[in-house]
Amino acid sequence: MSISKFQSRRNFIKQTSIGLLAFASMPSWINAAEGMHGMPILPPRKASANFKPDVELELFCQNTEAPVLAGKTTRVQKYSAKLLHGPEQSVTEIPSSYLGPVIRLQKGQKVRIHLHNQLDEDTITHWHGLHVPAEVDGHPMYVIGQGQTFVYEFEVVNRACMAIYHPHPHEATAKQVYHGLAGAIIVNDEIEAALGLPSGEFEIPIVIQDRLFDLQNQLIYSPGMHGNMFGFYGNRILVNGHPELQLEVASRAYRLRFLNGSTARIYKLAWDDGTPITVLGVDGGLLEQPEQKPYVMLAPGERLDVWMDFSGRAVGSELVMRSLPFSGALPHMGMGMMGNNGYGLPMQSDYAIFSVKINKKVSDSPKLPTALSKISRYEISDTHNPNKPVPITISEGHMSMLLNGRPYAYKDIQANERIPVHTIQLMEISHEHGMGGMGNGGGMGMGRMGMGGMGMGGMMAMAHPIHLHGQQFQIVSRSIDSSREGDYATVNQGFINSGLKDTVLVMPGETVRIIKPFQDYKGLFMFHCHNLEHEDMGMMRDFLVE
Numbered sequence: 001m002s003i004s005k006f007q008s009r010r011n012f013i014k015q016t017s018i019g020l021l022a023f024a025s026m027p028s029w030i031n032a033a034e035g036m037h038g039m040p041i042l043p044p045r046k047a048s049a050n051f052k053p054d055v056e057l058e059l060f061c062q063n064t065e066a067p068v069l070a071g072k073t074t075r076v077q078k079y080s081a082k083l084l085h086g087p088e089q090s091v092t093e094i095p096s097s098y099l100g101p102v103i104r105l106q107k108g109q110k111v112r113i114h115l116h117n118q119l120d121e122d123t124i125t126h127w128h129g130l131h132v133p134a135e136v137d138g139h140p141m142y143v144i145g146q147g148q149t150f151v152y153e154f155e156v157v158n159r160a161c162m163a164i165y166h167p168h169p170h171e172a173t174a175k176q177v178y179h180g181l182a183g184a185i186i187v188n189d190e191i192e193a194a195l196g197l198p199s200g201e202f203e204i205p206i207v208i209q210d211r212l213f214d215l216q217n218q219l220i221y222s223p224g225m226h227g228n229m230f231g232f233y234g235n236r237i238l239v240n241g242h243p244e245l246q247l248e249v250a251s252r253a254y255r256l257r258f259l260n261g262s263t264a265r266i267y268k269l270a271w272d273d274g275t276p277i278t279v280l281g282v283d284g285g286l287l288e289q290p291e292q293k294p295y296v297m298l299a300p301g302e303r304l305d306v307w308m309d310f311s312g313r314a315v316g317s318e319l320v321m322r323s324l325p326f327s328g329a330l331p332h333m334g335m336g337m338m339g340n341n342g343y344g345l346p347m348q349s350d351y352a353i354f355s356v357k358i359n360k361k362v363s364d365s366p367k368l369p370t371a372l373s374k375i376s377r378y379e380i381s382d383t384h385n386p387n388k389p390v391p392i393t394i395s396e397g398h399m400s401m402l403l404n405g406r407p408y409a410y411k412d413i414q415a416n417e418r419i420p421v422h423t424i425q426l427m428e429i430s431h432e433h434g435m436g437g438m439g440n441g442g443g444m445g446m447g448r449m450g451m452g453g454m455g456m457g458g459m460m461a462m463a464h465p466i467h468l469h470g471q472q473f474q475i476v477s478r479s480i481d482s483s484r485e486g487d488y489a490t491v492n493q494g495f496i497n498s499g500l501k502d503t504v505l506v507m508p509g510e511t512v513r514i515i516k517p518f519q520d521y522k523g524l525f526m527f528h529c530h531n532l533e534h535e536d537m538g539m540m541r542d543f544l545v546e
C-alpha cells in the first residue's frame, strides 16, 4: 500500500512537469486572458428618474474591523446598509458580525440600491439567485473604483427564496468574499406567507464559512497554486461570523435558512443524533413538499431551507449539526502529494458546524405543512433544443480549471454560448472527454489502465459547484461514471433534485442535465464554478442572451 502511494506521487510529479511545459506552449489566448483587459470602462450606472422604488437603500463596502475570535478584533471587508425608503424589515443587521445585513424583499417590489465603494480596490455586487436585467446583475465589466457609486434598479420577480449578495470583480471575488463581503437576501411572497412557517425569531439564517487566522486573529488568505487548484480552506468554521456558534432555542419548530458562503468548502450536513434533515427548500425557494434526508450536501453558493422541530426535547439538552465524512470531492492523488489539505480541518472529514441548546419549554408549535408550493416544471419537449443540449464542459488540468475549454475572457462568446432570448434550454454539464470522468464509461476506466495510464484530468478530478446567473433551473437527470460510483455513494443521498436551483454540485465523473429558461432579459449572463478560487482562475464564461 505504501509502495503504490509512493508510485502515485512519482507519477504526479512527472505529470506536473509535463503540465508546466504544456502551459508554456499554450496558445496566446490563454495568456491574453490572464489580466482580462479589454473590458470597457463604463461610467457607473445612475438612478433613472422614472423608476419609483418601493425599497431604496444605500449599501456600503468598507474596510473595517469586527469581533470574530476571542481577543483582538479582525480586519475585514464588510457590507453595511442604510434604508432610505421602504418597510423597516428590509434591512436587519446580524449582531456583531462581519456579514452584511439580511436584506428582506417582497416579490413584486421595485428596489433601488446605491452601492458605494469605500474599499481601496475595485468592486461590484452581484445578487446571486435573483433574476435581474444584465446591466444590474453585477457583471465584472461594471466594476466601480474607490469612491464611486453604482445604482441598481430592479423588480423582484423571484418567488420566495434565499439569495446572496456578494462581490463579483474579475479575479478578486474569492478574496473579497473571504474578507467578509457577503450577505443574505430573503425574498418573501404570498404563497409562502400562507403556510405560516416559523418566522421572526424562529427563522434563523445560518451562513457557514471557513476561515484561517494568524496568531493576531487576522485573516490569512494565501491560496497559492495549490489553493487555486483545489480551493482554499480555513481551519475554523464560522456561522454567521462566529466560531462555535450555539443557538439557544425553545422546544418548538424553527426554520433554519442555510447558505454556504465558503470559498471552496463543501459540507455534508447532518444532525448528530441521527434526526433526518427536513428540507423545505433550496436555492430557488420552496419544494413542492418537505423531504427528509439523512444528510444534505451544501456546496459554495448553495442554499438550504430546513424545518427543525425541537418539540419534546428536554430543556438543557443539546444537538450538534456536523459535517460528515465523504470522498471523491477532492483529487485522491493531489491531496496525497500536497499533504493535509484543509490546514488541520480536512474538508471531507467529520467536524462540528454549530450546536443548538434547548433553553425554554413551550407548549405550542406550528406544524409541518404537507404541501409547500407549486413548481411550474418544463418537460424536455418544451425546450428549444431537446436533441442538442447546450454543453457546459468542465476540464481540469494542471494550473487551469476551465469551462468549455476556455478561460474567462470578455466578449469571447462561442457559438454554443449564444442563447436566443425567451427560450427554454436543455443544458448538459459534464466533464471533458477523458478528463474528470476518467474514460467516459467506455472501457477506458482507471481500473484497466492503472494509475500510470491516468490523464492529467483524471488526476485533477474534483467536485465543482456550477452556478448559472439568471433564472433558476430544474435538474432533469444526473448520471455517474461507473468508475466513480464508490465515492458517489458517499454523497448522492444528500442532493435535492426536486427544487429549483441556480448552483449544482457536479462530482467527478458526473453528468448533470438541466432545463433553464432564458426569459425577459438580453445581455451577458455569467456561468462559473462557485469554488471561488476556480472562478477567479477563470473557470467562468458568459452566455450572450440575444
Ligand code: C2O
Residues within 6 Å of the ligand: 126, 128, 164, 166, 168, 301, 467, 469, 526, 528, 530
Ligand atoms: Cu454567487 Cu456569479 O456568483
Ligand code: CU
Residues within 6 Å of the ligand: 401, 463, 464, 465, 529, 530, 531, 534, 535, 539
Ligand atoms: Cu471548480
